[in-house]
Amino acid sequence: MKLSPELAALKFIAEYFSDCDGALLSGSVVRGEETSTSDLDIVIFQKDLPNAYRETFYAFDWPIEVFVHNFASYNQFFESDRNRARASLARMIAEGKIIREHDFIQKVKKEAEELLEAGPEPWSEETIQSKRYMVTDVLDDFIGAENPKEELWIANALADLIHEFILRTNQQWLGSSKWVYRALLAFNPMFAEKFYEAFHTYYRTGEKKLIIALIDEVLAPFGGRLAEGYSAGK
Structure with missing residues (x-):
């Protein structure tokens, strides 16, 4: 029988990283969202490590991703998370379950939780206008598209752009893939359902109206679509 995630993680640490100073088990198995293809995400801290690295293993019937840091390297990744508005390492540490205790782990978890609570860097007014113009430009392509093979990829671009716009203008963390x-x-939750319905309807039927309405709703508080009069670098 396959070992539980926590027991597999504990055995993995004992065998592969026995001298580490602290470790956390994170990811879908901690959130109770694991699937048949889920792996174990383990964040490891080793005080004397020269540099951070990532490595993939298969052990104890589990695919395992390890993210190995010293007591300073995580700061650079936290800063990158904030600048990219994608809370990767910070989220793993904040939600992670401690499987090897160390006083330092509690300190890092607190920092990660504070970073998540604060949110990413806010967009400047210039960035908002630039993104508003980009959304409008791609929306025009979508409305006017006559080739369904091209139109599909325009819709994909719009999904990414509008997810970014609504979250960043509200100083929220972005997602990618299933995290969108x-x-x-x-x-x-209400917006998420509206977003899903708009794009799901389009992908099933080719009907564009819900996507167009959704985008107009998102842009409305910022002046709506932007084309004429926009200038950059003038």
Whole structure:
């Protein structure tokens, strides 16, 4: 029988990183969202490590991703998380379950939780206008598209742009892949459902109206669509 995530993680640490100073088990198995293809995400701290690295293993019937840091390297990744508005390492540490205790782990978890609470760097007015113009430009392509093979990829671009716009203008963390919907859901469940319905309807039927209405709703508080009069670098 396959070992439980926590027991597999404990055995893995004992065998592969026995001299580490602290470790956390994170990811879907901690959130109770694991699937048949889930792996174990383990964040490891080793005080004397020269540099951070990531490595993949298969052990104890589990695929395992390890993120190994010293007592300072995580700061650079936290800063990158904030600048990119994607809380990767910070989220893993904040939600992680401690499987090897160390006083330092509590300190880092607190920092991660504070970073998540603070949110990413806010967009400047210039950035908002630039992104508003980009959304409008791609929306025009979508409305006017006549080739369904091209139109599909325009829709994909719009999904990414509008997810970014609504979250960043509200100083929320972004997602990617399955985390796009999760990020929207964490921000506003009603909007997440509206977003899903708009794009799901389009992908099933080719009907564009819900996507167009959704984008106009998102842009409205910022002046709506932007094309004529926009200038950059003038």
